[in-house]
Amino acid sequence: MCTVNPLLFMEHAVRKERMGLEFKIIHKDAGSAARVGLITTPRGEIATPAFMPVGTKATVKAVSPDEVWDLGYRMILANAYHLYLRPGHELVERHGGLHKFMNWPGGILTDSGGFQVFSLARLRKVTEEGVIFQSHIDGSSRLFTPELSVEVQESLGSDIIMCLDDVKGYPVEKEVAREAGERTTRWAERCLKSKKKVDPALFGIVQGSMFSDLRELSARSLTDLNLDGYAVGGLSVGEPREVMVEMIEVTLPLIPERSLRYLMGVGKPADILDGVLRGVDLFDCVLPTRNARNGMLFTSGGEKNIKNACYRDDPEPPDPACACPLCSNYSMAYLRHLFLEKEIYGLRLATIHNLSFYNHMMESVRQAMLQDRVHSFVAEFLAGMEENND
């Protein structure tokens, strides 16, 4: 039963020629940089601004691909760093690529590993060649280069791949930040050069730490490379929130209007809506899924902690305004019972609900933009969410 038939891999050996990613702006908001767009990939269309659920290790934690799809998501994020370490990108490629491996029919964006090496790996040493680090899993020594990052992401079969970036912590000396920003651009050039496949889109990641002029330098040098899209990276590394917001404000206008703009690792509903108004097209964050597993639910009436005693006997769904499978079929009392008993099904229901909330928010903000009422929508949405915070 343990013998693997090599012929079974053959069907995946022939790769079909595909068209790459296209991005079209459908509607621009008159009073802000916000826009509604449409990404077209060989796997279908993705309306923007879009939030991408995080499926780090080839699964969006606690839910199935079907559930993610049925909630309306058409693109998820996975992590090159994690899948490179385990189960290995070659294995995933042998099994037909990440889409087939995890049975996800939509788009996949993979992060390059730059941020994960920065935040997870031990004994990092950045050289011009790449990053030498110890695996956070088995302590083995690894060298991650821009070329390897592209190779890993191409092996996975991602629809959008990210350039390896040199991420620094906060605070950092300006000279160190300048060097890291310049290196990030040189690495982006190497990524572009080493890219073998036509179909995946390659995005650059703007660095520059918390220095406006370095952000500008980074953005200008990256956009000169004429990449397929641009991300704002190197944020949420310990800086105050207002500094982060300032860096987003500085960076976004430097990304050409026709390009996809991706704000990495953001975030809370308010931060996402703020990003939308500044013209961001793509977001990703572990918040809806991770908070769900901790019992924190996003609702139209604010955040609710399912473990609070006040929900013990509550026959209402978490959010009466929500049509997700949790809110359609279950009470707060039942969900709280599942959480207190550490029942797996509770994690799933809470995750489905939070992902439903996020996608509904994105659908609503797109709709509001098309109807030229995005500013009043955002104000009302945020006011509603402040009603209750357990």
Next chain:
Amino acid sequence: MCTVNPLLFMEHAVRKERMGLEFKIIHKDAGSAARVGLITTPRGEIATPAFMPVGTKATVKAVSPDEVWDLGYRMILANAYHLYLRPGHELVERHGGLHKFMNWPGGILTDSGGFQVFSLARLRKVTEEGVIFQSHIDGSSRLFTPELSVEVQESLGSDIIMCLDDVKGYPVEKEVAREAGERTTRWAERCLKSKKKVDPALFGIVQGSMFSDLRELSARSLTDLNLDGYAVGGLSVGEPREVMVEMIEVTLPLIPERSLRYLMGVGKPADILDGVLRGVDLFDCVLPTRNARNGMLFTSGGEKNIKNACYRDDPEPPDPACACPLCSNYSMAYLRHLFLEKEIYGLRLATIHNLSFYNHMMESVRQAMLQDRVHSFVAEFLAGMEENND
């Protein structure tokens, strides 16, 4: 957000009059005591012999009610003991009963708590009145009586409720076993007397430890009460397997043929098929669900441990003969990856698969009986399963 509107409970206050459970034998096997039957309840029909997945705490671990239903199950088991302690049967009743609370449209059989008090609770003391024990959750002292067990199960709204039984360990002195058996019958009388609702069926549990004559006494005195069905209880308490089989052999023929026969806590596929040939109609066991969460898969080619290194690169599904969502969409390599990464989705897929295997086995053995080939079916089935055992 924390205010509970008492009016929301009102819709459940009016209880409709319902017909109780009916059991009809459809086909008898010529060469054994095996039979195919049909249970009719107000919630639909259940073909027998049937296996009931265990949903101890108002959820079948790691899967949704939809998934259990879609796999073909029409009855599950829940535990009065656990739900009495948390969240409390009164709470479940206020929320419309267990079916509504957990969103399960099929039948529910609840165990009385006798076995759970025996196996989980601390400082047990059995008196004629009932069992005094310390809750395994918070150490509080509780008295569980036959009347309370029925009250709990009726509050939950179970379709089949079990009489509280006095379970002893192994080995036990004959006089102690005799006393426990006789008490179990006296408690069954009290259960019958205290039953308030018409619709749930009340089953007695045959005790008598590992003494054939005590089993006979227990069965005869219980069947004299003309209950709705009978279970073989007090097994799997530490006795050798052959002793358990002997007790099943002794007890089953003493249950009237027209009655439902339920073999509690059994078991492995071979034990279930053995029970079927001896005329058992109902089974329950944590094995398919618990083993799934430990990475053990039942397949038509034997048991497979997904964590074994030989599956690292295996592109085959766990069981090519299986049409479950796991086997239709995923490889052993992906499932193993999920297990190694402790991803929740792996527990769900493995559970779905094992429950699919069990229900398929039950469907197949019913079909084989109807075609008068149950003995050859059982022999072939067991031979297939012995091919591989990791």
